[in-house]
Amino acid sequence: MELLAFDPSFFVDELTAGLTLGAVYALIALGYTMIYGILKLLNFAHGDVYMIGAYIGYFVLTGLGGPLAPRVPLVPLILLMFLVAMVGCGLLGVVIERFAYRPLRNAPRIAPLITALGISFFLESSAQLLFGAQIRSYDTFDLHNSVLFVKGIHTTVHGVRIDLSLVRIIVILSAVVLMLALTVLVRKTALGKAMRATSYDREAAAMMGIDVDRVIVATFFIASALAGAAGVMVGLVFQQVSNFMGFQAGLKAFTAAVVGGIGNVPGAMLGGFAVGLAESFAEGYWSSTFKDAIVFGLLIAFMLLRPTGLLGTPAIQKV
């Protein structure tokens, strides 16, 4: 059987694919986990913010001449795509928080959850109305004679073929850079301190003079900007953008956040890569038709064995 023959090159292929996917999931998962940490809200609309980010990247690319004849050099073009998508999604996140979630701060838990589902529906069908139901393609392969896919690391080490195209390097590196920046922000800055305090105990933080509303707005901005970056990354690597891409990716990323321990920032990064690798290996070695069922089945088992996730600490219930 082909299962028994171990092919190291194939393994490396799956590994790089898993890392790329994991980087994207991790970025979305960070947003989920930050918002959950601070509001205890499952923001189901987060996946659709990511979808909007992918569309913004697409329109920046086509607005600047399209992949065949871009009016700007490669590096500023990609930077611009990231920047516009991040700022756009950040603002979208702030608007969503301000007008849909803020009035429900003290409502029963189910109300904001249903609102989040409503926003998800609204964004998805708005995108279909505005951009059409057809799949759009970034066509990054055409960019500068497909430099993004031809260049990169293509070597053979001890008979193991390693292919890591430039676009994958860009995606993984920029994800790591964003994660490092976020870690520094959360650990070292005053805003990060305020965020941690608010997520620990919102009322106490307010009493200590922290402007909780501003912290929440900042959290939504950062979380949604990360989702926007993830959207552009997916557009660059997998090229295809559609208005339905948000929910599935959001679900997987949410899973990643849960695996890492929801509310835990390093956990979301770890969980993102774990889910990305699990999906990639399940597809490569097991069954591509049932990869989603396998991933979700493993997750249910994981949730039952360790409900707090990899890095989460068990919550102590206060009465």
Next chain:
Amino acid sequence: MSGVDPNLPSPPDSRDRPRVGVDDWVASAEERLDRRRGVAGAVERTWKGLPVALRFIVLTGPIALLPLLTSNLYVIRVGTNTLIYMLLALGLNIAVGFAGLLDLGYVAFFGFGAYVYAILSSGHFNWHLATWKSIPIVVALSALLGLLLGLPSRRLFGDYLAIVTLFFLQIFDVVANRGSELSFLGFGGKHDLTGGPNGIANIDSFRVFGHRLDPLAVTPYFYASLITFIVVAIALYLLSESRIGRAWRALREDPLAAELLGTPVNRLKLLAFSLGAAIAGLTGTLFAGLNTAVFSTSFDITLLIMIYAMVILGGAGSLAGVAIGAVVVNVSLEVLRTPDHARWIFYLAILVGLGFVLRPWWKVAAVLGSTAVFGLVVRAIAVHLWSKQTHGQLQSAGNLGGVLRHWVVLPTNPDRIGNYAFVLLIAAVIVLTTLKGIWRLALLVPTLYLTAFVWENRLVVEPSVTRLLLIGAILIVLMNARPQGLFGTSRVEIV
């Protein structure tokens, strides 16, 4: 209750202050209800005074008359679908409304019931089981599956439970959609269990006491659904008034306190899951029998959100509420399919909405009058300035459309400008929520006109997108305006 001391501060009724911890407000709750005057108050008191059985007959009786009033099969089919949705809403209400457990995998049980019935009673494996055998099997298997999915609820709380159940729905989706090549870990070849994307067709119709219920006639299934609904609703009413129902409510309000008082919390959770699943499975058989075919695409997340919308709209926990919610959601979505009917519903909904938001009545009249004039002026200007660009056609003009044609600007190429208008409309609505007083009224006029413009030029053309768009918008607005649902009573928390 005695009267309230007039020296006490007035109860906080404004929305921005939570109704928490104000004892005198709590104490006078019933009194304030009684104080409702006028026709509405009298109707409400009479209604509350009727015996429950009579109220039930008044609500369900008119439904039974539907096939007598019309012979239009389409209408009866919509009625049957509505009954199926009502049953689904009742089932979901057990876990969500009674026991307060967030079950996001509910649709999977509906699909499971439909698929199992399809497998047992069709030519798929050539089993052709009789209806009186297959329905109990389906219900028992669904209940068992619900029990299995309920098991995690012993350990997981709130959001975590929601996630696990959502994963379960995803797995069901994959298995149903790819079940045509099912194999056990790559061994033993491929088996076709669910027919994959092609689904299972030619399902046997129901046989009751030797009579075959003809799915093409629809009416037999209408009555089958109605009888099922009546039985389920009465059973659930009795259950909700029983010891178990009270225990569920205790569990919903405070799981920890309920457990400390000796309520068998775990058993109650499992019962809620399992009973809801059984009802969903039973409804699935009706669905499969009526449609004579099942496809995996019928049981997706969209359906889940729709059922949640029904339960939430009516007010989770109230039986009559969720049933009415199901009727409202399903009928209005059905009406949206034909542009001319959709137009009536849409503008009526806006009128009713204005009536609720704006008091007193002359403000409504002023806003409507100004909007009418505003529209005429804008149209005159637009036709004058871009005389070549404003020759669009109104989608399927009926009586109302004949009037609107002279009021709404209709661009020749509505797509692009309609999209800009749509984005502008969202922005306008958002700004509207931040304004107060006269500014709000002033902005309301162009916003209303913009709404009509977007509706006529963009939304009416694509009903399938519009349906989802409106569900989303309604959920957002409703949750912000009335988190307890239309017919639910707001919970008073005493801290």
